[in-house]
Amino acid sequence: MRSGTAIVVKHSGSHYLLSELPSWQPFPAVLKGRIRLQAGGATNPIAVGDRVEYVSELPDGQEIDMKNPASVVRVLDRKNYLIRKSTNLSRQSHVIAANIDRAYLVVSLYFPEVKLPFLDRLLVTCEVYGVPATVVLNKVDLYRADAGEYLSYIHGIYADAGYPVLETSVVTGEGIDRLREDCQGKVCLFSGESGVGKSSLIRAVDPALNPKVGAISTAHLQGRHTTSLYEMYPLTSGGYIIDTPGLRGFGLVDLEKDEIAKYFPEMLRVADDCRFVPCTHTHEPGCAVKQAVEEGRISPERYASYLGMLEEDGKFR
């Protein structure tokens, strides 16, 4: 009988791979029944990035394999995590990853086309769960020349909101050095819609890594959900990147209506000056948020996303 502490580095259906970082020697593990009960409503009790205690019946020196997987007996407290709620009424939720130093939310302006309300919902989720986020505008080779102004405009929206924004291209290599430096020594999560280039960026950041990349469907100009598993990769330069399947619908986490604005950093900064407390920043006179939108200090797109979330709020409960 032996035991230890390890990190979950891959999740595929019923089994997990664990590794005792910083050494990289993944071995299979399954969950004990007691842990399943502790999931608190999530479909997966443990996620990539979780720190767990495991036991194995095998004698020391014998390698843990698929025939004799280890058993996860305890999940250690999480620093943070990200959760995805399904958009139907099943109320199921899925933990995307845990103990994340930074989430890179990857979008491309075209192929697939960016949906700002979707990105904003992801950013709100990161704020709610205490995960620092960077916006990555990928595939700039495809549109810098023809849509340079639009690119700067979108860049400006998120920089003004207070987020780091990177412009990258896997084709020209633009921005990849900065992304690599940024990821160094951290546990990084790459998230976003299918086809935006998450797996491609991981290959570009570290050519030693080889996650599968898929072509964009020519009929729909969308991704094909090439990555189907949650998987952590060790960076040669130190640190880890978690690749994730492309997000489809993305339900907003449970938030009270008057809480949502707190997770828009640019609204939080001015909301203290609203005449009424609480203020929904919709119809109230003397609302500092509405004034900031009128004066161009808060982007109309971000404000529209906020109003959309207020309205949608009821639907997912």
Ligand SMILES: Nc1nc2c(ncn2[C@@H]2O[C@H](COP(=O)(O)OP(=O)(O)OP(=O)(O)O)[C@@H](O)[C@H]2O)c(=O)[nH]1
């Ligand atoms: N022109 C251009 N194409 C890119 C860039 N990055 C990725 N692609 C292409 O976009 C397509 C999708 O890339 P993936 O890396 O598989 O995208 P993904 O986000 O991992 O997609 P899923 O795994 O389905 O969620 C591939 O055909 C890539 O070659 C880029 O910077 N420029």
Ligand SMILES: [Mg+2]
């Ligand atoms: Mg992928």
Ligand SMILES: [Zn+2]
């Ligand atoms: Zn207000």
